[in-house]
Amino acid sequence: MSEAKVTRPIVSMVAGETSGxxxxxxxxxxxxxxxxxxxxxGIGGPRMMEHGFVSDFPMEKLSVRGLFEVLLHYREISGIRKxxxxxxxxxxxxxxxxxxAPDFNLDLEIQLKQAGIPTMHYISPSIWAWRGGRIKKIAEAVSHMLLIFPFEEEIYRQAGIPATYVGHPLAQVIPLEPDVAAAREELxxxxxxxxxxxMPGSRMSELxxxxxxxxxxxxxxxxxDPHLQILVPMAGAKQRAYYIELVLRAELEDVPVLLMDGKSHTAIAAADAVLVASGTASLEVALFKKPMVIAYKMMAASWHVLKHMGYQPWVGLPNIMAEEFVVPEFxxxxASPEAMADALWxxxxxxxxxxxxQTRFTDMHHSLLRDTAQLAADAVMRVIDNK
Incomplete structure (x- = not known):
């Protein structure tokens, strides 16, 4: 790669999962x-590769969530970072x-920044929800932060960390008025x-x-409702195979579902309601203006630690943005089947x-709608030019 450095500039990036x-x-x-x-x-997935990105390691290696789940894979993840x-x-x-992927990226960014390499971080860790002390580590690690929620600007301004609000890219990808009929016809x-x-999740641990x-x-x-149609989109072939294994193990193969490869946006657009794991997917559902129930389960040991670390009563992004429980969380x-079924009904x-x-989610959509790709790219170019 030293020869390539002479002939063309290098931009390195690390994304750790499907949403990234x-x-x-x-x-x-x-x-x-x-x-x-x-x-x-660096490290990325198929959508990044469509823009000529080269992934030096499989992105799936980083797609682990939960304190103890990460510990099980620590040696491998640490080796990749090194x-x-x-x-x-x-x-x-x-x-x-x-x-x-802050747990992976921030440590990497600290060492790179100390070596004089400009560092940026795209998407703030949820310091407004839990582990607010990480703002000190972010200040040490990041030359410039790219923000996707408007309420984050004041946090970084007060901390003295250069930051740019670029809007949420999903707000541009998802239409303000989704075409339900077209989605149903496609499926x-x-x-x-x-x-x-x-939508039980894109990570293997979530599944x-x-x-x-x-x-x-x-x-x-x-x-x-025996005529209810159930759609289950999967993020990839590995997730699909693991989902099938889990369903067979639980003896639930008799539940009729349309198991889909990808097409998660089509599946959301076609829905009357969505059962979704907490995370970016819950924001996608809100931008499609769909009623939902947010639910999440994790390893018992991780839950025992994390349940005491939150600053606010919400975990779903739509509720965090609204600052109230606009949709139920379990x-x-x-997150029992009975409770979730009642709420979904x-x-x-x-x-x-x-x-x-629909009205609340439309207002939310407008608040996140910016020319994200251009604003983010312009911020990156400014950092490069000021190097």
Whole structure:
């Protein structure tokens, strides 16, 4: 790579999971035209690769969530970070951009910044929700922060950390008025069918802990409406295979679902309501203006630690942005099939509730709508130019 450094600039990025791959791809769509000859590499997924990004390690290696789950994979993840660090210190990229994955990226960014390499971080860790002390580590690690929520600007201004609000890329990707009829036609569903989309997560650890309860919930709802159509989009082939394994293990293979490869946005657009794991997917559902129930389960030991670390009563992004429970949340033991089925039935059948949610989510969409790709790319170019 030292020879490549002479002939063209290098931009390094690390995204750790499917949502990060999507967010980074939007940034690259604005950055690649400004740096057409740049070598862009690090760790990323298929959407980043569409913009000529080269992933030196499989992104899935970083897609682990939960304190103790990470510990189980610590040696491998630490080894990947060390190898990438050594490579970047030799080639000295114009800028390093960590995309989410703060536990991996911030430590990497600290060492790169100390070596004189400009560092950026795209998506603030949830310091407004828990572990607020990380702002000190962020200040040590990051030359410039790219923010996706407007309320974050004041936090970083007070901390003296250069930051740019670029809007949320999903707000541009998802139309203000989703085409439900077209989504249902694409999936072969009847226009007037009652449709539930079930999204247990894109990480393998999320599938492990959420799948059984989520499908049990769907089974209970089928007793109330035998004609209910159930869609289950999977992030990839590995997730699909693991989902099938989990369903067979739980003896739930008799629950009729349309298991889909990708097409999560189509599945959300087609839905009347969604059962979704907490995370970026819950924001996607809100931007599609869909009623939802947010639920999440994790390893018992991780839950025992994390349940005492939150600053606010919400974990779902739509509720955090609204600063109230606009949609129900069920976490760990509270995420029983019975409780989730009751809540989802209301989301499926209460027309006045559905109208109120559509209005709230439309306002939320407008607040996040910016030319994210261009704003983020411009901020990156400013950092490179000021190097």
């Amino acid at each position: 791959d999507m967010l980074a791809a939007r940034l690259l769509s604005g950055l690649r035209p400004q740096l057409p000859q740049s070598l862009m590499h 190898k990438l660090m050594q490579q970047l210190l030799v080639e000295r990229p114009e800028v390093f951009i960590g995309v989410d 072969g569903l009847e226009p007037d069918a009652r449709v539930l989309t079930v 492990k802990y959420n799948t059984e309860a989520f499908i049990q919930t769907a089974k209970l709802l089928l007793k109330r 976490l760990q033991h509270a 209301k989301q499926l059948t209460d027309d006045s509730l559905r109208t109120r949610l």
